[in-house]
Amino acid sequence: MTAPTFANESIVPVSKETKDIAISLRDKAINDDSAYEILKSLTTEVGARHPGTPGEKAGIEWAVSKLKALGFDKVYTEDVEMNGWIRGLETAEILLPSYQKMVITALGRSKSTPEGGLEAEIVHFKSYADLEKAADGSLKGKIAFISNRMQGFKDGSGYGPANIARSKGHELAAQKGAEALLIRSIGTDDHRNPHTGATNVAMGYTAVPAVALSNPDADQLVRLMDYGHIPKIRLNIQTKDLGPIVTKNVFGEITGRELPNEVVVIGGHLDSWDLGTGAVDDGAGVAIAMATAAFIKDNAIIRPRRTIRVILWGAEELGLIGARAYAKARQDDGSIANHVIGSESDFGAGPVYGLQSSSNVSPNAIHVIDTMAGLMGKLGVSRRSGNTTGGPDMIPLSALGVPALNLMQDGTDYFDLHHTPDDTFDKVNPEHMRQNLAVWTVFAFIAAEWPGSFK
Structure with a gap:
């Protein structure tokens, strides 16, 4: 050359x-x-x-x-002020048409359900865009479920289009009157592991409880609906706002x-x-x-x-x-x-x-x-x-x-x-x-x- x-x-x-x-x-x-x-x-x-x-x-x-x-x-740190949040109890179950446990995790800064959980029928949306089309207030007493599956690419370019459901879905679900948001995990696997991740909340809590469901469990819900059932589920997540905390950036220099x-x-x-x-x-x-x-x-x-x-x-x-x-x-x-x-x-x-x-x-x-x-x-x-x-x-x-x-x-x-x-x-x-x-x-x-x- x-x-x-x-x-x-x-x-x-x-x-x-x-x-x-x-x-x-x-x-x-x-x-x-x-x-x-x-x-x-x-x-x-x-x-x-x-x-x-x-x-x-x-x-x-x-x-x-x-x-x-x-x-x-040189090795040193710098304080960074933030608002802390941690997860606690996380359970989910299909109550109808047949009892089945599901594997979930709370999304970052999710608010808690009432103690003991909440029970409601789910309303299925294939994408965030489909949820946008629902009338405001139309999901009162229901749980919004977004089933969109992330597409896998070598460069990770499928992440952004799918991630809007995780980051902003809680606000949209609340606007539509839902009691909670349930999303298919933003991930490309078929393991029974849910994927957590951040929402767009800088402090405090999400607008409604926001939960990610493992991909196999999301598939199960979709199949039940394909059979003509309207699943009723129980969600119980308990989280805690830690209030103001201090973390650190850590530095090392040559x-x-x-x-x-x-x-x-x-x-x-x-x-x-x-x-x-x-x-x-x-x-x-x-x-x-x-x-x-x-x-x-x-x-x-x-x-x-x-x-x-x-x-x-x-x-x-x-x-x-x-x-x-x-x-x-x-x-x-x-x-x-x-x-x-x-x-x-x-x-x-x-x-x-x-x-x-x-x-x-x-x-x-x-x-x-x-x-x-x-x-x-x-x-x-x-x-x-x-x-x-x-x-x-x-x-x-x-x-x-x-x-x-x-x-x-x-x-x-x-x-x-x-x-x-x-x-x-x-x-x-x-x-x-x-x-x-x-x-x-x-x-x-x-x-x-x-x-x-x-x-």
């Missing part, structure tokens, strides 16, 4: 030395299990890390201790040798839902980011020019709370300008297959992203078109103009596990974690070493 030539003097090439170091790091990282071992420790020694629980506190303490043990130059105030951001979110141990969502991202920075520190023959900042964001699952607080603080103090480029790993533990850049990346820096993709090609990664925010917790930073990359992971089975009791360490392939480490190392090293501007 012929090296590019640059007629525009403002375009800074990637030096041969930088590329050679990145190649050396890549080829060593592909045999390194540090990311896998970090994830094993997090999911085994801590487990679930839902905001406001002892597990979350243990996860923060674990992260600080592990970053220090890995030799990061200080740049020449431009320490310029920051390359990599990270994942430290919190998880409480049903599993948060291995693929997002313990894997946490481990990949931590291992990447530590690997560069320990193995690069020169320390990168810029600082690599690992951010372990807090309370992502309840609405990007830590990410929004981080971005606002940097906007307020003016340091947002020092954020050179960033990306979050938050799509499981599958192998990376594509590299995508945001529209915030300057045309004068596109050749750097192309160079990264070229060096990642040996690992099965190709350059991809399209725009990106760089991951959920990068959204607030991207909105403020920070350039972002998406290291696109194969998410074919991600939504089989996402937000379920099956999100556990045994689902993670160590070979895939090694590939992630190698890919992320190429990105982070070149981004931190290349002297030009991505903006």
Whole structure:
């Protein structure tokens, strides 16, 4: 492949030395299990890390201790204020036409049913759009049931269209007069595991109790209706609003040798839902980011020019709370300008297959992203078109103009596990974690070493 030539003097090439170091790091990282071992420790020694629980506190303490043990130059935390919520009792039963237990879980910030539960007939809607067509108040005394099944794609693109039922369905159900909302889990599996997830409620509770049903149980309800029955069910969920609580964002930095105030951001979110141990969502991202920075520190023959900042964001699952607080603080103090480029790993533990850049990346820096993709090609990664925010917790930073990359992971089975009791360490392939480490190392090293501007 012929090296590019640059007629525009403002375009800074990637030096041969930088590329050679990145190649050396890549080829060593592909045999390194540090990311896998970090994830094993997090999911085994801590487990679930839902905001406001002892597990979350243990996860923060674990992260600080592990970053220090890995030799990061700076390790610190920042408080993030939020409104806490936890689940309690969760049961559901079909009462008519025949008694059957169902497997459910409350959606984030769902309000409780009355003590002892509520009993009502369900009214079936094939989609959120169908529920919109119902007359306001027409579901009084009923439970709205949305049965739309999420479609599975390698890039997870089926998630957004299905997710509106989870995020906003409770408000629509209340508007239509329903006593509660029951949705088919937003997931692609056929296991009898319900998928929890956030609603669009920032504080307090949903408008009506909001519940996700496992896919096999949703199928069962649909079949009963196909036989001409109108199922009557009992729901009993008890949840608790914890009121104002404080979580934390956790940081580890490898200080740049020449431009320490310029920051390359990599990270994942430290919190998880409480049903599993948060291995693929997002313990894997946490481990990949931590291992990447530590690997560069320990193995690069020169320390990168810029600082690599690992951010372990807090309370992502309840609405990007830590990410929004981080971005606002940097906007307020003016340091947002020092954020050179960033990306979050938050799509499981599958192998990376594509590299995508945001529209915030300057045309004068596109050749750097192309160079990264070229060096990642040996690992099965190709350059991809399209725009990106760089991951959920990068959204607030991207909105403020920070350039972002998406290291696109194969998410074919991600939504089989996402937000379920099956999100556990045994689902993670160590070979895939090694590939992630190698890919992320190429990105982070070149981004931190290349002297030009991505903006």
